[in-house]
Amino acid sequence: MTGAWNLVRLILRRDRILLPIWVLLLGALPGTYATSFFELLPDDAARATFAATTASNPSVEAMLGPIYGSSIGAFTAQRVGFLYAIVGLVNLLTVIRHTRTEEDAGRRELVAATAISRHAPLTAVLAVTFAANLLLGLIAAAGLSKTGLPSSGSLLIGLTLAGTGWVFAAIGALVAQLTEGAGAARGLGIAVLGAAFLVKAAGDGAASSVSWASPLAWGQHSRPYEGDQWWVAALFVIVAAVIAVPAYRMAASRDVGAGMVPARLGPAEAAPRLSTPLALAWRLHRGLLAGWTAGFALAGLLFGGAAKAASDVLSSNKEMADLLAKLSGGSSVTDLYLAEIMGVSAIVAAAYGIQAALRMRAEETGLRMEPVLATSVGRIKWAAAHLVFAVLGPAVALAATGLASGLTYGLAVHDLSGQLPRVLGAAVVQLPAVLVLTGITVALFGLAPKLTSAAWGALAVCLFLGQLGALLQLSQGALDISPFTHVPKLPGGTVTATPLITLTAVAAAFLVVGLYAFRRRDVTTG
Amino acid sequence: MYVRNMENAITVSGLHKSFGRTHALNGLDLQVAVGEVHGFLGPNGAGKSTTIRVLLGLLKADSGTATLLGGDPWKDATTLHRRLAYVPGDVTLWPGLSGGEVIDLLGRLRGGLDPQRRKDLLERFDLDPRKKGRTYSKGNRQKVALVAALASDVELLILDEPTSGLDPLMEGVFRECIEDEKRRGRTVLLSSHILAEVEALCDRVSIIRNGQTVESGTLEQLRHLTRTSIVAELATPIGTIPGVHNLAIDGAKVRFEVDTEKIDDALKHLSHAGVRSLVSHPPTIEELFMRHYQAEPDQTGAER
Ligand SMILES: Nc1ncnc2c1ncn2[C@@H]1O[C@H](COP(=O)(O)OP(=O)(O)OP(=O)(O)O)[C@@H](O)[C@H]1O
Ligand SMILES: [Mg+2]
Numbered sequence: 001m002t003g004a005w006n007l008v009r010l011i012l013r014r015d016r017i018l019l020p021i022w023v024l025l026l027g028a029l030p031g032t033y034a035t036s037f038f039e040l041l042p043d044d045a046a047r048a049t050f051a052a053t054t055a056s057n058p059s060v061e062a063m064l065g066p067i068y069g070s071s072i073g074a075f076t077a078q079r080v081g082f083l084y085a086i087v088g089l090v091n092l093l094t095v096i097r098h099t100r101t102e103e104d105a106g107r108r109e110l111v112a113a114t115a116i117s118r119h120a121p122l123t124a125v126l127a128v129t130f131a132a133n134l135l136l137g138l139i140a141a142a143g144l145s146k147t148g149l150p151s152s153g154s155l156l157i158g159l160t161l162a163g164t165g166w167v168f169a170a171i172g173a174l175v176a177q178l179t180e181g182a183g184a185a186r187g188l189g190i191a192v193l194g195a196a197f198l199v200k201a202a203g204d205g206a207a208s209s210v211s212w213a214s215p216l217a218w219g220q221h222s223r224p225y226e227g228d229q230w231w232v233a234a235l236f237v238i239v240a241a242v243i244a245v246p247a248y249r250m251a252a253s254r255d256v257g258a259g260m261v262p263a264r265l266g267p268a269e270a271a272p273r274l275s276t277p278l279a280l281a282w283r284l285h286r287g288l289l290a291g292w293t294a295g296f297a298l299a300g301l302l303f304g305g306a307a308k309a310a311s312d313v314l315s316s317n318k319e320m321a322d323l324l325a326k327l328s329g330g331s332s333v334t335d336l337y338l339a340e341i342m343g344v345s346a347i348v349a350a351a352y353g354i355q356a357a358l359r360m361r362a363e364e365t366g367l368r369m370e371p372v373l374a375t376s377v378g379r380i381k382w383a384a385a386h387l388v389f390a391v392l393g394p395a396v397a398l399a400a401t402g403l404a405s406g407l408t409y410g411l412a413v414h415d416l417s418g419q420l421p422r423v424l425g426a427a428v429v430q431l432p433a434v435l436v437l438t439g440i441t442v443a444l445f446g447l448a449p450k451l452t453s454a455a456w457g458a459l460a461v462c463l464f465l466g467q468l469g470a471l472l473q474l475s476q477g478a479l480d481i482s483p484f485t486h487v488p489k490l491p492g493g494t495v496t497a498t499p500l501i502t503l504t505a506v507a508a509a510f511l512v513v514g515l516y517a518f519r520r521r522d523v524t525t526g
Numbered sequence: 527m528y529v530r531n532m533e534n535a536i537t538v539s540g541l542h543k544s545f546g547r548t549h550a551l552n553g554l555d556l557q558v559a560v561g562e563v564h565g566f567l568g569p570n571g572a573g574k575s576t577t578i579r580v581l582l583g584l585l586k587a588d589s590g591t592a593t594l595l596g597g598d599p600w601k602d603a604t605t606l607h608r609r610l611a612y613v614p615g616d617v618t619l620w621p622g623l624s625g626g627e628v629i630d631l632l633g634r635l636r637g638g639l640d641p642q643r644r645k646d647l648l649e650r651f652d653l654d655p656r657k658k659g660r661t662y663s664k665g666n667r668q669k670v671a672l673v674a675a676l677a678s679d680v681e682l683l684i685l686d687e688p689t690s691g692l693d694p695l696m697e698g699v700f701r702e703c704i705e706d707e708k709r710r711g712r713t714v715l716l717s718s719h720i721l722a723e724v725e726a727l728c729d730r731v732s733i734i735r736n737g738q739t740v741e742s743g744t745l746e747q748l749r750h751l752t753r754t755s756i757v758a759e760l761a762t763p764i765g766t767i768p769g770v771h772n773l774a775i776d777g778a779k780v781r782f783e784v785d786t787e788k789i790d791d792a793l794k795h796l797s798h799a800g801v802r803s804l805v806s807h808p809p810t811i812e813e814l815f816m817r818h819y820q821a822e823p824d825q826t827g828a829e830r
Contacts, residue, residue, distance in 0.1 A: 180660060181621055265656040266624025274627060275634035367618045374582050374612040375635035378604045523584040
């Protein structure tokens with residue numbers, strides 16, 4: 001492993017800001033959940049009610065995870081559910097960033113030419129993520145036991161968070177070897193993560209053991225504080241190792257810069273259609289569009305089917321169904337569940353919108369925008385071609401999830417003609433809020449191109465407000481920052497035009513400002 | 527065949543452009559006449575690519591004026607770009623598009639390309655257009671951009687180090703192609719670090735350093751501005767020779783450099799002492815450029 005240590009230092013130096021942020025932030029969150037539960041639910045009666053109602057609501061179980069008891073520990077373990085996915089994502093991106101992105105930029109060759117072993121780059125990044133996840137887990141365990149929770153359950157949560165990180169670091173290493181290029185590696189990795197999330201959500205929402213197929217579910221299935229199953233921690237280590245082995249094999253046997261899947265030859269001449277910026281944008285975006293649309297449709301099928309199962313679970317518990325109906329102002333439980341699903345779909349669709357809009361910046365820094373702008377294509381025309389996909393892409397994806405879930409739910413309750421339009425409407429009504437995020441990305445691209453990827457930060461704020469805002473008892477003013485707060489809760493709720501018009505206007509304003517600034521600024525490559 | 531007129535294809539004067547604290551262009555001047563191949567030279571970081579980006583409307587100059595084919599490169603960008611083709615120094619292609627697709631796409635976006643010339647160029651550059659962008663080597667990526675530019679029917683070619691990465695054989699092909707373009711009456715702005723290429727192709731050159739033009743003219747004129755080195759053996763030792771540079775006297779042997787216009791005076795002085803042997807080296811193009819490239823802060827500072 002000659003040279004791995006030097007590469008470790010290089011990674012630590014390059015990530016000296018990012019790495020501590022995610023380790024500390026994600027490590028600190030579980031403790032804050034426990035603290036707020038202790039405040040919110042001071043006595044056993046309140047805890048019992050919470051366990052029987054909110055915590056065991058199938059839509060909550062689908063989004064967060066199963067509930068195994070009525071202790072603060074059990075609630076905290078459920079709330080941590082979302083963090084597993086985030087830890088997975090961060091690890092995936094970190095490993096790809098230090099393997100495939102390096103290779104694409106040609107920096108790997110620079111390193112490979114010095115005296116290091118073929119395995120060193122992969123070893124270095126896996127060593128760094130291994131240690132970072134362990135640290136994150138220990139911080140989480142320490143924070144949890146400080147609130148007064150049992151220390152063994154706290155340690156188990158910490159270890160399963162770390163273990164989830166290890167498994168997705170290994171998945172990152174594998175996809176980085178399989179594909180040609182960092183973009184493709186990230187796409188495949190995120191698709192795997194998304195699939196794992198869906199399987200967990202569908203399984204946990206319907207209380208089925210299907211969710212064992214998803215590494216994201218294992219942490220909670222180890223039942224922290226409610227009969228700690230320590231063997232699950234070992235499962236993470238074994239699976240991470242099993243995934244890392246082929247990644248190592250491939251890293252040693254393939255050429256620098258190539259993937260395991262060889263590229264085929266293309267046409268010698270362009271098809272007549274390939275003669276406009278829009279046609280070029282279609283070539284650059286079609287894979288993304290197809291992937292997201294398929295993912296959204298699949299998710300819709302699963303969730304639509306699970307909605308029926310969720311309502312079956314609830315109808316056996318009359319007391320709770322009544323309570324929920326009262327809480328929600330008359331909406332049915334399945335409507336609540338579907339509305340929750342659509343809310344999450346909207347966040348994910350916004351991620352797609354941001355990703356598609358960020359293609360513009362990638363084209364610019366990748367020096368592929370310059371040759372096009374040096375032809376008679378104007379800047380607005382160039383940007384508009386990409387924006388067609390950043391705006392219509394999320395719309396298509398939302399429509400796909402609405403149609404698919406409307407279909408499976410409608411069939412399950414034998415009311416296809418009644419439910420399909422309702423569910424489709426619930427999906428499509430999210431679009432204005434989604435487009436606000438696309439708009440923010442474009443505005444950044446025009447006004448502060450070097451900070452374009454800060455759009456992910458805006459999405460993270462929305463996600464934070466949506467998932468935790470109510471729990472942390474933030475003020476309505478703070479919650480209102482997120483465009484998703486203003487979307488009518490459909491199906492079941494009432495639609496008013498004003499928030500939708502306002503959101504659309506805000507999105508349009510961001511777009512116009514961004515395009516105007518882009519037309520007037522320098523092309524920057526750094 | 528384009529009609530030659532006396533107008534300049536490119537006129538730049540007093541161009542300033544800074545990036546934060548870096549002053550990339552410091553009052554740069556450049557004139558490129560219609561129908562000429564103009565060499566654009568200067569050390570790394572001198573501001574060549576920056577000038578070209580301003581001319582393409584990709585960067586907005588801080589001050590100064592630039593005229594390209596009679597228009598404003600910033601305001602009239604899209605209409606002007608129909609009449610020019612650009613080859614960047616760093617060519618990156620779309621990973622999923624084949625070379626042939628890129629050539630056709632860029633040509634069509636510019637307003638069309640000549641299929642016959644496209645075919646010829648692919649043959650001459652020995653380029654396989656079916657490969658995907660990510661699988662081309664550096665030199666082959668460069669060839670894709672060159673074919674796309676040369677196959678287009680345009681008046682002006684703007685080439686930023688177009689031969690970086692090409693092997694010597696392909697560099698030869700490139701020179702032939704530029705000779706052809708010249709015969710067709712096209713104007714070429716050629717930024718390059720390969721002096722033999724500049725010597726072979728360029729009618730006139732401009733040398734820039736630190737964002738300023740330090741010299742501009744034909745190679746003959748530039749040669750005239752540099753020094754000839756002379757080594758002579760004399761019958762009788764001499765003390766000094768007025769008006770020469772780097773004089774070294776070693777007994778009867780002298781060596782020095784002299785400005786072209788003062789050769790005559792120096793030789794007269796030598797002949798008084800009786801010349802036994804004399805070797806003179808006219809400046810090579812390398813020496814010519816070295817002199818301009820090397821930082822001489824006192825010179826530029828004193829001249830102002
Ligand atoms: N986008 C930018 N941001 C900051 N500085 C820049 C930018 N573009 C160029 N520069 C700086 O401007 C100066 C001129 O750069 P330029 O690329 O024009 O040089 P060049 O003459 O083309 O050099 P080379 O021969 O290496 O290609 C350099 O100091 C460079 O670092
Ligand atoms: Mg340059």
